Amino acid sequence: MRPAFGGIDFGTSNSTIGVVDNGRPRLVALEDGQVTLPSAVFFNFEDNRTHFGRRAISDYTDSIEGRLMRSLKSVLGSSLAHEKTRIKARSIAFMEIVGLFVGHLKKRLEEDAGETVESVVLGRPVQFVDDDPEADARAQGELENAARAQGFKHIAFQFEPIAAALDYEQKVTREELALIVDMGGGTSDFSIVRVSPQRARSLDRKDDILASRGIHIGGTDFDRLLSIVHVMPELGYLTPTKDGKRNLPASYFIDLATWQRINLVYTARAMSHLRQIRYEAERADLVDRFIHVVEHRYGHALAALVERAKIELTEQLSAQVAVALPGVEFAAEITRAGLEATIARDIGQVAATVEQTIRDARVKPSDITAVFLTGGSTAIPLARQEILALVPQASVIEGDMFGSVGLGLALDAQRKFG
Numbered sequence: 001m002r003p004a005f006g007g008i009d010f011g012t013s014n015s016t017i018g019v020v021d022n023g024r025p026r027l028v029a030l031e032d033g034q035v036t037l038p039s040a041v042f043f044n045f046e047d048n049r050t051h052f053g054r055r056a057i058s059d060y061t062d063s064i065e066g067r068l069m070r071s072l073k074s075v076l077g078s079s080l081a082h083e084k085t086r087i088k089a090r091s092i093a094f095m096e097i098v099g100l101f102v103g104h105l106k107k108r109l110e111e112d113a114g115e116t117v118e119s120v121v122l123g124r125p126v127q128f129v130d131d132d133p134e135a136d137a138r139a140q141g142e143l144e145n146a147a148r149a150q151g152f153k154h155i156a157f158q159f160e161p162i163a164a165a166l167d168y169e170q171k172v173t174r175e176e177l178a179l180i181v182d183m184g185g186g187t188s189d190f191s192i193v194r195v196s197p198q199r200a201r202s203l204d205r206k207d208d209i210l211a212s213r214g215i216h217i218g219g220t221d222f223d224r225l226l227s228i229v230h231v232m233p234e235l236g237y238l239t240p241t242k243d244g245k246r247n248l249p250a251s252y253f254i255d256l257a258t259w260q261r262i263n264l265v266y267t268a269r270a271m272s273h274l275r276q277i278r279y280e281a282e283r284a285d286l287v288d289r290f291i292h293v294v295e296h297r298y299g300h301a302l303a304a305l306v307e308r309a310k311i312e313l314t315e316q317l318s319a320q321v322a323v324a325l326p327g328v329e330f331a332a333e334i335t336r337a338g339l340e341a342t343i344a345r346d347i348g349q350v351a352a353t354v355e356q357t358i359r360d361a362r363v364k365p366s367d368i369t370a371v372f373l374t375g376g377s378t379a380i381p382l383a384r385q386e387i388l389a390l391v392p393q394a395s396v397i398e399g400d401m402f403g404s405v406g407l408g409l410a411l412d413a414q415r416k417f418g
Helices: 053-061 094-113 133-149 160-169 219-235 251-257 259-265 268-280 284-295 299-312 336-360 381-388 404-417
Strands: 005-009 014-021 024-027 040-044 049-052 066-070 084-087 090-093 119-124 154-159 176-183 188-195 209-215 318-325 328-335 370-374 395-398
Touching: 005 094, 005 160, 005 404, 014 094, 014 404, 024 404, 040 053, 040 094, 049 053, 049 094, 053 066, 053 299, 066 084, 066 259, 066 299, 084 094, 090 094, 094 133, 119 133, 119 160, 119 404, 133 154, 154 160, 154 404, 160 176, 160 188, 160 209, 160 370, 160 404, 176 336, 188 336, 209 336, 219 251, 219 259, 219 284, 219 299, 219 328, 219 336, 251 259, 251 268, 251 284, 251 299, 259 299, 268 284, 284 299, 284 318, 284 328, 299 318, 328 336, 336 381, 370 381, 370 404
Parallel strands: 005 119, 119 154, 176 370, 370 395
Antiparallel strands: 005 014, 014 024, 040 049, 040 066, 084 090, 176 188, 188 209, 318 328
8 A cells, every 4th residue: 555645735824735536636624624724823822722724813813812823934944933932931933833833734634644644745935035045945944844843754845836737737638838827925936837638647847847936925925015005004104203303113013014023013022112112202192003902912813904905905996904902993995006006016026027937938928828827816906917918818727726736736746655
């Protein structure tokens, strides 16, 4: 009997696990029948247990005392990776928390397989860290070490857009030159790949991958920018000091707007600084709002409201971020035009990366016959518009927005371990 194996897409916002049954890939149910698991960990101080996914977010939003961690993938390769955060009476490194989440995914994979699983293909972005090969290699090594510490013995990696291409190839009926677009929570990755039913049977696909590039821009970056531009001014961001000589320090506002840095505001040292900032502020009432948000540990909930507004703006022309806490109540209106103006620079960088990927492949845009879209951020109208304008003659194929990479990783695991 062959050993069990699987593919894990550990995402910035959501994670999936893919396996192969009777030659066909499928996603494993991870939580209440759902095949996606929000990449969230909640340390519940009331039952002294660690919860994951939707349960983690639910506990947090239900005001259960504890600590929520999200966007953990974003710490890989960064200075935060081996820093520690306070969980009740102990300090725990961010990489240890990454390991807990990977271990939870392994447990779900083994429950599905009915046996121990020691072989896995892990998805990775084309670049964990932009323009820094050493940090990029360090990020992959950190993820590999976390997986090995949880009991995986045979670990391989595959680029996420290549995994998405393997999933897409299951559906093609003729040869295509495909642009694979994978815009997730933390990165945007692109590949130019030749796919066909015949090529799908080949074990060596190196010659079919003409180019791959990535950029460290994704959905959580759009959340951060939306929050900084449209929400943080309601909490005092960019307001002056009493003497009018300078604006308030920006760092705490930016931390509160950044998923993986929110917990850094929940320290006694940060609160002491905030009270000093309030004393110096011309608009002390706005800084009071900020302090209330921190005191109520409302940072992640606020970020979730911003994320929800962003998602609503993929179909609507306006959305609202409304906060109602004891002692603080405000609303920030965001329009589709406001979203697009806020993220235009980042989308421009994404489009430039797509253009460079096409040049790297040494093909003309008109040679590309299909664009395969996956990842939640491909739903943003401006992103689709700018990318598709580069290859206007290509057919557009919608992949499983959150599952294509996991399915492709399962197919790659079959090639490597099956």
